[in-house]
Amino acid sequence: MSHPRDPVHGTPAACRAFLASPEANAKDAGEAPHARACAACAAALARRQRLIGALRRTPTPPAALATREFLAGIQERIVAGVEAASTLAPHIAGPVEAPAAPLQAVLDDQLACTLATPPASPGEVRWQGVRRAVIHDIAIRRAARIRITVWVSLAGAAAAALFLVLGPDVDRVATPKIVFADLISAPAGDFTVIRRGANR
Amino acid sequence: MRLVCNSVAHRALCALTLVVAAALAPITVAVAQADEFAPTATLQTLDQAQRSQDYTVVQIRRFVTPAAAGVAASVTSVRERLEVAANGTAKPSFALTFLGVEGEPTGSPLHLKWQQAYARHAARFFGHGSFRVRNLTVANANYTMHDFGAVTRVGRSARRLVVFPTSVDKSIWLVEIDDATAVNLYAAEFDSNLTLLSEVEAVSFVDSVGGFTPYASTATTVADFAAGKTAMGDPAGLVEPALTATSEYRLDQVEVQNDPLNGSWTMTLTYTDGIDQFVVTQSPGTPDAFAALPGKVAGSTVIGRFRDAAMSALVFWEGGVSFQVAGRGSLRRLDDLAKDVYLQALSDN
Structure with a gap:
């Protein structure tokens, strides 16, 4: 109107x-x-x-929208739409299939044989050699530590000897340092009497 | 150091000339007389008069307190009567009587205080408080005498003399000696800056003495340090000083005294260079006066020092003995002497 x-x-x-x-x-x-x-x-x-x-005012939704069936129908419509439009969906949805052919069939013969064969052990002689090498290496390091310890000890002994010979005589007492504290008045005594007439 | 001493000595000599000239009425005549006449009095003359001349003199003794920080200088004039009966020694019998304080009425608190001081310390005033020749041989080595002509003092003919030390850290004396008796009628003490330190002026003089009661000192004079230590009961901790820093001084007198109030002993060693003196006093069995000082820790070495133009006093404590080294203010070598005595005490303990 x-x-x-x-x-x-x-x-x-x-x-x-x-x-x-x-x-x-x-x-x-x-x-x-x-x-x-x-x-x-x-x-x-x-x-x-x-x-x-x-x-x-917030409107109150209809009660039918909150039902389980209504929500399930929405999900089915979404899935159907994806299945109809996507090329990857069937693969994702389907089961996992085994490889069509063994690994050897797609690799080089020698490589396949090598991969399939476990590696051989080095042998007892080689293991003994490795063992000797490790022990020898440990022995060298121990000798170096002992050598350093001996030289440090000798140097310390020499320093101590020098200190004892050339250092201060431990038997002689150091001269104490005497400090003077100035007084603001004359102490009692003869000269205070002579100068001031009385102890002040 | 030599340069400083030379400049100080030169300045002191120049200033001395000015002071003496200002004290004389005929300045040029006095100087001319000094050139024309040989000295009529020597240190020996003065020493001889002390040993042989009786006399009675009324004199004014002036106690000069030098100015200090915030305190003006002051002078107290005390009238006294001195009666001396010679006995052939350098220490005659005497009586020193307090007569009054100049400008103070009889019976005032100051009058009573000085009366008590004279009753207790008359011996110190007579023996140490003025010019005296204490050791003629040593005095001749350490002093020179200069004659500055004739004067009149208490109506008597006198001679003005200046006794000048060979060391700049001692007092200079201006004395007036009676021509007839060679008794000292006037003595003024100056330091190297010509600051007046003390003065004794006669106002009447008679060359004889009547009967009097000699002053009896409570101190006992002993022969030497060992005798004094024995007289005190051999207390531990006493030190016989070695005079390294003051080599021209000699031991003049050793006295021991017992305080009747608390029974404590005191040994006083007096040293002289012939005229000047210093004392080393030792009192065993006394507490450490510095124990309560902030910062004082056990075993620390502290010497308390008081010094002004007139006097030096150094006090310290070690091994239960209280020590005091005291002398004139200009004698700064007493610091070294006190340190030496302290180190001796430390090594002995």
């Missing part, structure tokens, strides 16, 4: 300008001069208010 427009305030341009202005979005938009004068804009403001109120 259309409302009559005011011939002064009811021009389409004036109505558009009013509805887009902040004045129309205020709480008291219905009290605006244009709204009072233009019934169409007043009706539009009323609809706007009703719509705002409706949008603020």
